[in-house]
Amino acid sequence: MKIQQLLYTSCKKGLSSGAGFQTYSMSKGITEEERKEIETYCVYIPPDNLPTQPTEEEIEKIFPLSFSYFILKSGKYCISQGKYIGRDYSGRYGNYICHVLIFDKPCDFYPIELYKSISFRDSLTLEEQNAPCVEYLPELDHIHLGNAIHFDSISKFFKENGIGKKSKNFRELMQSIIDFNNIGKKIVFFDSASSIPYLIGAVELSLPKKLSMQFTFTTYTYNPEDTNYLLCAVDGRGSKFNFNVGQNIYKCNVFNFLEDRNKNVKFNSNFSKLAEIGFTVSKEIFLPFIDFLTQFEYNKLDEDIDDCLCLYNMVKKGLAKSDVESVKKAVSFAINYKSIEAYKQLFFELQPNLEKISTEVDVELTEIITKFLLKMSKETGCIEHRKIAYEFFFNSIHYLIVDAEEISISTILNLYENIRGLNDEEFVKKSLEEGRIKALITYMEGAKPRHAKFYFEAVLCDVKIFNKNSVEGQLFKLFDSQREENKALTIFLYKCLGILRKYPDYVRDILNFFKDDYEYCTKIILTIYCKCIDKDNILKELLIDFIVEEGKEKENWKNRMYFYISKDTGGSDFLLSIYAFELSKRLSKEKFFVNYCNKVFNTLENYRKEKFKEALNLYLNYCKNDDMYSDDITLEEYEAILNYIIDNSLLKYMDKAFIKKVISMLENKINNDNEKIDDYTLKKLFNMKKHYKIKTSCSIIELLCIGKELEKYGFIQCVDLLKNVKCDYKEMGRDNYERYLKWFLPNICVYLKDDVDHGKVKKALYCTEYGEVYFEQCIKVIKEIVLGKNIKIY
Known part of the structure; x- marks a missing residue:
C-alpha cells in the first residue's frame, strides 16, 4: 500500500501564494479538499507556560510532541507528528513542522506504534528551503514503527510508575x-508528557x-x-x-491525572479490568481474548464487549463455571455478532447441558439460547441443530x-410469539407435530387451568398460522374429530376446554385473546356453547355477555361476529340466545x-329462516301484560311485523297454530284499544286467514272487512260475508261489542228492506250474553231512521 505524505510549516515558498505557515508540499493524489x-x-x-525563545535543549526536553491520529471526511486515515522547532526561515x-x-x-x-518513528521528518532541508520550485513529495512504500510504544513497553511503564x-x-x-458510543463525549486528560503516549x-x-x-x-493540543x-x-x-470550568466538564469527560482530580467513574467493565491485568500481570492472560474477539463481526465498541468476555470464559472454562446471567450475556453476544468458529465452541459447551438448563431457565435465558441454537443452525446449515433448538x-x-x-x-406467550416470529412456518409445523400434541393430551389429564389456558391459546395461534400458510387440503379444521389428521388436535382442544369450563x-380471557379473529373466536364460542355448558348457565351467560358488551363498543365487530356465527353449526341457536338475553334486558320493548x-334478520337469511318464528314468539310472550288479552306492542308494530312476514315469504316456515296466535293477538289489540288498521294490511290479513283457514274467536279481521265492504258497495255485497262470519262476540267484551255495533249498525240498517234482511244481520251480529246491548243499539238506529235523522254512511 502506497503512503502519501504532507509537510506543513512556516516557509518562504509552499503551495500557497506567499510565505508563512502553509503546506510546503504533498504527494500527488491528495485533493484540495483533503489538503485543507x-x-x-x-x-x-x-503551552503558555513555556519560554517564547527556547534553546535547542529546551525544545527537545519540555516542548510536547503532538502525535495524532485522525480520519478525513473522504475516509482516508492520517497519522501525524507535530513538533515545535523554534525559528523559521526568517x-x-x-x-513548527507537522508531517502527515x-x-x-x-x-x-x-x-x-508510529510514535517517534524515524519515518517522520522534523525539518526541511536547506535545499527545500531555498528551492525555486517546490516538488511533490514522493509516496512511501514503507514506514518504520517507532519502537517506543508497544505492549511490553506499556507493561513496563505501568510497573515502573x-x-x-x-x-x-x-x-x-x-x-x-x-x-463513548452511548454518551458521545470526547475525552480530555492531563498528565505528564512522558505518561501520555503510554496511556493512549x-x-x-x-x-x-x-x-x-x-x-x-x-x-x-493547546485547545x-x-x-x-x-x-x-x-x-x-x-x-x-x-479543568475547573463546569461547562467543560459537562461537555467532555475530563481527567486531571497529574493532580489526581478526576470525576467519579464507575468501573463496571470487566473487560477494562482484564486489560489492566494484561499490562500489569501477564499479557498471556489478555491477548488470547483479543484474538477471540477479533473473529466476531463486532465493529463498534460498547458495553457488549463485556458479554464477549463472558462468552470467552464460558468457552475456555466450561459452562459449569458460569452463572445464569453470564450465560445470558455470552449467548446474546454470540447471537448478535456472528462467528462460526465461536458458535461451534459454544454449542459444544451447551449441548450436553440443554436438558438440565431447560428446567432452570427464565424467560430471557430461554429466548437467548433458543435464538442462538436457531442462528447456529442457519449459519452452519445443520438440520439437527434446529431439531435441538425446538426441543x-x-x-x-x-x-x-x-x-x-x-x-x-x-409474558410466556410473548416469548412464544417472539420465537415463532423468527420462522413462523417452520415453527408451527414443529409445534403441531402429532407426537407433541399427543404428549400434551397426556399431560392435560392432570393439568391446572393456567396450563390449559396457555396451551390452548398458543396451539390455536399455531393452527391459525399453519392454515394461513398451507395450501388447500392441508388445513387443520378446528374441533373436527371426523378427519384423522384433526383427531389428536381436536381431542387436545377439548381437553383444554374441559378444564377451563x-x-x-x-374463558373470558381466551375470548378476548381471539376476539379480533372472527373465525376462531366463533369456533371457540360455539364449541363451548354446544359442548361444554350442560346444566350450568354461567358459561352461557358469559358467552352472551361477551358478545353483547363488545358489540356495544364496536358495532362493526358485532355484525361480523354475527355473520360468522350464523354460518357455523349451532350458530342460529346461539344467536337466538343472545336475542333472548337482549330482549329480557330491554326496559322498553317498543319496536324491538x-x-x-332490519339489523339482523335482513342480513342473515339462513338464521332468519331457522329462527324467525322462535324469535317472534319470544317477543310476543315477553310483551304480554298480566291481562292475557293485552300487550305492549302497538298496532303499528303489529302491522310492520305482519308485513315483514309476508314480504319475506316467512309464512312457509311457520305452522298454522302460530300464525293463528299472531293474528289473534293483533285482533285483541284492535279490539281492546279500538285502533284502526290500514286497508292494505287488513286485506292481506283477511286473505291470510282465508288461505290458512284460520278461525279466531273475535273474527275482528272479518268484521272489519265486512264494514269496509259495506262502506264501498252496500249491503248486497256484504250478505255472503255475513253468512260466513262466526264470531264469538263474548270474547270482545261488552264495551267493544257495543262500540262495534254503534259503528256497524247505522251503516247497514239503512239498506235493510224487510224482516228477512234484519234476520240476516241479527244472525251475524247477535250475542246472547250481550243481547240487551244488541237490541238497544238496533232500536236506537231504527228509531233514528224512522224519525228521519241523518245516518252518515262511511
Missing part, C-alpha cells in the same frame, strides 16, 4: 472509551485493530475544543482548556408454564323486534 482539511489538524500552539520563533502520513486503508498496525495509580488512570480512560497506547492496544482505528487521538479528536491530551498548566424451546416453555408460576401467562375468568329484523 488536513491543515486544520496541523496547527501547533505551544529567524522568528514560533515555528495518509493511508487509503486502515493500517495493519496500531497508529500509536506505580501499578495502582497508573492502572486506575488507564481504567478510567478505558471506561470512557467504552461509553494502553487504550489502543487493548482493542483489536479494527476497533482502535475508530478512535482518534492526539498526545498534545481541545477546537479539535475533532476523541481522545485529547493537554498541558494542564499551559493549556487554554480550564429445548418447547421443554423450557413447559417448565416456565408449569413450574415458574410467578411468571405471567402473557370451570374457570369463567380464564322490528328493529332486530
